[in-house]
Amino acid sequence: MVTILCGECSNSPYVLKADHTFECIGCGNVVAPDRDLVLEYDETWAVSRDGILGYVTKPDVCLEDLMTAIEEFLTADKAPDAEYARGVSQIDATDALRRYIDARRAGIARPHIGYTRDQVQEAVNAGADMVLANINIGEPEEDALNLAVNGAMMCLEKIGSTFAEMVEEQYGETVEEVLSWWGWGK
Structure with missing residues (x-):
């Protein structure tokens, strides 16, 4: 966590007060972070265990940076200096992981x-x-599309689901009954 130092005295941190504002421990300057301080888009407020105000990089940004560094490592052989590119990507990955942990x-x-x-x-x-x-199809085709939608959702929850399991759970019918809707079983 990066500690935010007072803008008035320039060397003391802010500590949390009971009213959810922060007071400089050196000069008594009071701030409300959401009102008085501005962070970059990729940062978020943080408060240490002892009540000191700071900021960290948002975890989702850290993970995105980590994935980028991994991809750069995997494609380093395409760089003019592959060894250098691999080294930089490892440093970037380590930094992203450190910021995520923070x-x-x-x-x-x-x-x-x-x-x-x-x-x-x-x-x-x-x-x-x-x-x-947007397309003009008949009721049998609409029913078939809806069966596919329900089948996809069933497979999302239980990979390897069968058509019989899906129609029983989603429609309360047997395969034979569903196939008979539009003469599909012929």
Whole structure:
């Protein structure tokens, strides 16, 4: 964590007060971080265990930097000086990891990586609705598309699911009943 020093006396940190403001321990200058101090887009406020105000790099930015450094390491052979490029990428990866650890130790939450089931379902359904709104197909084809959407969601939750398991769970019917909807079983 980078400690924020007082702008008035230039050498003392700010400590947390009961009213959620911070007071310089040297001169008594009081600040409210959200109102009085500006951070860069990739930084977030942090408070040490002893109440000192500081900032850290946001964990999601650290992880993005780490992934970039790894990709640079993996493609270093394409650089004019591959050994130098590998060395720089290792330094960058170490720095990104250090900044991530600093943020987590400062109590900043781990970023969510990936998508939730609800986000995936919303996207898949929106995609199906988009297709259905823009092409003129019949009801059997719409039902088939909806079966595919439900099948995808079933496979997301349980890889290796069968068609029979999906129609039982999603429709409460047997395979034979679903195939009979539009004469699909013939």
